[in-house]
Amino acid sequence: MPSENFDLVIAGGTLLTLSADMKIIEDATIGIRDGCIALVDAGFRPRAARTIDATGCLVLPGLVNTHTHLPMVCFRGLADDLPLMDWLQHHIFPMEARFVDKEMVNDGALLAMAEMILSGTTTVCDGYFFENQIAEAALSCGLRAVVSQGFADFATPDNPRYEKMMAAADRFAARWLPHAPLITPAFFCHSPYTCSPQTLVNVKAAARGAGILYLTHLLENQSEIDTIEGRYGKKPVQHLYDLGVLDERTIAVHCNWMSPDDIALFADLGVSVSHNPASSMKLAAGIAPVPDMLARGVAVGLGTDGSASNNDLDLFQEMDLAAKIHKVTQLDPTVMSAETVVRMATIEGARVLGLDALIGSVETGKRADLILVDMNQPHLTPLYNPYSHLVYAVRGADVKTSIIDGRIVMENRRLLTIDLAAAMEKVRAIGERIAAEHHQVVSR
Amino acid sequence: MPSENFDLVIAGGTLLTLSADMKIIEDATIGIRDGCIALVDAGFRPRAARTIDATGCLVLPGLVNTHTHLPMVCFRGLADDLPLMDWLQHHIFPMEARFVDKEMVNDGALLAMAEMILSGTTTVCDGYFFENQIAEAALSCGLRAVVSQGFADFATPDNPRYEKMMAAADRFAARWLPHAPLITPAFFCHSPYTCSPQTLVNVKAAARGAGILYLTHLLENQSEIDTIEGRYGKKPVQHLYDLGVLDERTIAVHCNWMSPDDIALFADLGVSVSHNPASSMKLAAGIAPVPDMLARGVAVGLGTDGSASNNDLDLFQEMDLAAKIHKVTQLDPTVMSAETVVRMATIEGARVLGLDALIGSVETGKRADLILVDMNQPHLTPLYNPYSHLVYAVRGADVKTSIIDGRIVMENRRLLTIDLAAAMEKVRAIGERIAAEHHQVVSR
Numbered sequence: 001m002p003s004e005n006f007d008l009v010i011a012g013g014t015l016l017t018l019s020a021d022m023k024i025i026e027d028a029t030i031g032i033r034d035g036c037i038a039l040v041d042a043g044f045r046p047r048a049a050r051t052i053d054a055t056g057c058l059v060l061p062g063l064v065n066t067h068t069h070l071p072m073v074c075f076r077g078l079a080d081d082l083p084l085m086d087w088l089q090h091h092i093f094p095m096e097a098r099f100v101d102k103e104m105v106n107d108g109a110l111l112a113m114a115e116m117i118l119s120g121t122t123t124v125c126d127g128y129f130f131e132n133q134i135a136e137a138a139l140s141c142g143l144r145a146v147v148s149q150g151f152a153d154f155a156t157p158d159n160p161r162y163e164k165m166m167a168a169a170d171r172f173a174a175r176w177l178p179h180a181p182l183i184t185p186a187f188f189c190h191s192p193y194t195c196s197p198q199t200l201v202n203v204k205a206a207a208r209g210a211g212i213l214y215l216t217h218l219l220e221n222q223s224e225i226d227t228i229e230g231r232y233g234k235k236p237v238q239h240l241y242d243l244g245v246l247d248e249r250t251i252a253v254h255c256n257w258m259s260p261d262d263i264a265l266f267a268d269l270g271v272s273v274s275h276n277p278a279s280s281m282k283l284a285a286g287i288a289p290v291p292d293m294l295a296r297g298v299a300v301g302l303g304t305d306g307s308a309s310n311n312d313l314d315l316f317q318e319m320d321l322a323a324k325i326h327k328v329t330q331l332d333p334t335v336m337s338a339e340t341v342v343r344m345a346t347i348e349g350a351r352v353l354g355l356d357a358l359i360g361s362v363e364t365g366k367r368a369d370l371i372l373v374d375m376n377q378p379h380l381t382p383l384y385n386p387y388s389h390l391v392y393a394v395r396g397a398d399v400k401t402s403i404i405d406g407r408i409v410m411e412n413r414r415l416l417t418i419d420l421a422a423a424m425e426k427v428r429a430i431g432e433r434i435a436a437e438h439h440q441v442v443s444r
Numbered sequence: 445m446p447s448e449n450f451d452l453v454i455a456g457g458t459l460l461t462l463s464a465d466m467k468i469i470e471d472a473t474i475g476i477r478d479g480c481i482a483l484v485d486a487g488f489r490p491r492a493a494r495t496i497d498a499t500g501c502l503v504l505p506g507l508v509n510t511h512t513h514l515p516m517v518c519f520r521g522l523a524d525d526l527p528l529m530d531w532l533q534h535h536i537f538p539m540e541a542r543f544v545d546k547e548m549v550n551d552g553a554l555l556a557m558a559e560m561i562l563s564g565t566t567t568v569c570d571g572y573f574f575e576n577q578i579a580e581a582a583l584s585c586g587l588r589a590v591v592s593q594g595f596a597d598f599a600t601p602d603n604p605r606y607e608k609m610m611a612a613a614d615r616f617a618a619r620w621l622p623h624a625p626l627i628t629p630a631f632f633c634h635s636p637y638t639c640s641p642q643t644l645v646n647v648k649a650a651a652r653g654a655g656i657l658y659l660t661h662l663l664e665n666q667s668e669i670d671t672i673e674g675r676y677g678k679k680p681v682q683h684l685y686d687l688g689v690l691d692e693r694t695i696a697v698h699c700n701w702m703s704p705d706d707i708a709l710f711a712d713l714g715v716s717v718s719h720n721p722a723s724s725m726k727l728a729a730g731i732a733p734v735p736d737m738l739a740r741g742v743a744v745g746l747g748t749d750g751s752a753s754n755n756d757l758d759l760f761q762e763m764d765l766a767a768k769i770h771k772v773t774q775l776d777p778t779v780m781s782a783e784t785v786v787r788m789a790t791i792e793g794a795r796v797l798g799l800d801a802l803i804g805s806v807e808t809g810k811r812a813d814l815i816l817v818d819m820n821q822p823h824l825t826p827l828y829n830p831y832s833h834l835v836y837a838v839r840g841a842d843v844k845t846s847i848i849d850g851r852i853v854m855e856n857r858r859l860l861t862i863d864l865a866a867a868m869e870k871v872r873a874i875g876e877r878i879a880a881e882h883h884q885v886v887s888r
Binding site for chain 2: 324
């Protein structure tokens, strides 16, 4: 093996493999060939077309963001600290109706992808309108993406005629399935309160037919329970269960108001969960019972949600919040250890997305999604426990180099696949138009 | 005025004055002379020995950290996710007993000060052992500091003979009072459960005699209520009130378990509060009722607490947490607006420390403590509301330049008063010794 040639070698760092045994390798050697991890060893530098010196860095699997709405970077900080329905109905929805088009989705997504790559994310699961544009943006910059075509029982910016949604979705899945596992299509029913039972069932049938993931927002706010009980005489999880849409290829996003019975059902059925602490805290939506879910074996990954309710896409901050919020609400500092949280941001996030055989840990045979974190920083000195630092002290800006599918997409903080200045300028221009219109809307 | 000469001019940025009317000035001109803000205007560049171009930056008062234990950077990440008493008694206290000396305090404080300056803090209120060393470190690097000599009813690393503490404290106050307002001495009684009534009263009398601040940890954990009730037959706030130590020159740190009556008493007496959300969340200590305190007019500032329970000294993260934690626990997104939180990190923090006539806002006549935040970043694009970005999206690493008392201490992310590489190397060496000893202690 040492005499083999590699396309790329990462040598000299401290490797957190995130393998099942959580093996840590000092002075690690990672050999990459054809986008795959072909060698994980220590202490030498094999022949390679390119070698990156990782001395002084932690090397770990790239982070997995299991839920966001990328183009919402265009609304970042437009309206904050408002009641949820006021925020949605008087700020976000009117601005989306006015401004969401292919160009805004493309430009917003590209800036969001730049921000994510710069902060260590290598895989994202997105759900928004014009999802073809998201997929194309991801393909262009080399970000691994699960792109989820959205459904709701009303006309959307990308489907002004509701009855055409399903045919468009089938075309979307067929178009992107050949790009897996870099780009993977999925279907996203917005929620049990915006999708009829028929929509929920039909979309799940289509997802099963295509062999792809099915997502829905679920139990973000307490009020959803009353809404669904009022309509269907049962709680949301029971409603989805009775419709037959819950299985091991279903991801429920938020899950802030899960009962113990709901959690047991998810565990039995293999339903996965995306936990978005920053957004749920900022919107005052609630706190998901994540320690209880993990104790029952439910796969839980981390998500940032869209930038309008966070307001950034930095998974390091999400890790910090995920570790702290459950400690204080349970008054128990032993829940949500740093190791547990790093697993949620990597291998468990991959498991949520059904990609854990391919990514989420640094092991031979997996796709080469890796990040290097520069530990030579005052706020990371001294270093006793790498997991502790990753959760409680590292920030996105400490990520030095990012590799996705064997391709270097950022090196020494410089993006190699996105023109950052151009991406910022385009979103600034969109922001100026939004600001002018928003000013008129709120002053009416 | 435009024809006057200044030592330093900051021109071209968007200035958040944090004045009472929260005035924002575009293309601002700030003239500095003899460490003071001599001019606040807009749109021109007066003659000056030095001009800094702040185009593309937010300019705002430097941040005020109202509570920390600086040398605890040496224990950052040594032990996490443990029950409080296990953490203190089996990890932190034994390591402090073994390693805290003048050199460790000096080296740890200097690295902590580097980290703080790099993340936008210009004033810190510290409490630890060997506080003379902290004051000297602050003086050497130009950081504004309230340095609090600690008291407890047992021998400490800096006072092996308890009965000598008071005399040492008087010398400490006399030594540092001439350095105010850059360095301001204060006295810190550790807590009502580690200080006897006599100690609490004597130290307050000495603080009053010297005309300096008096601090104590208070109501960090719920168990403190039982402890104090068991000893004195009353709750902690009533206990301190009956001892006569609560007044407008007293700062209570944490205050996680304040009753409405406690809050009313603080409001009546003018007692100030240091809120440390990251530490209280990580230690699962509790959540201070900050919105209620603010509604009653209690001055509340932000603090990071020591790095062992945070695990960094970044006040931008503290702002983010302070905004989010109260929203979700009260299920009300309108509490703790971004503006309110930025005020807590600046002018209200200054008010807590009794320094609001001198710092905390950018107004003529105040000392020149200013930071420039580089907004030309993907995660800060677009920009609708500067307060929103400061709280929800800016990170310490976005601070470009810091000025304290008119002196440029960091410029373009480069520290000008601290040898950062040397500071990191010294703490790394301390960390290696601590790690070896800690390994022996925990494996016993």
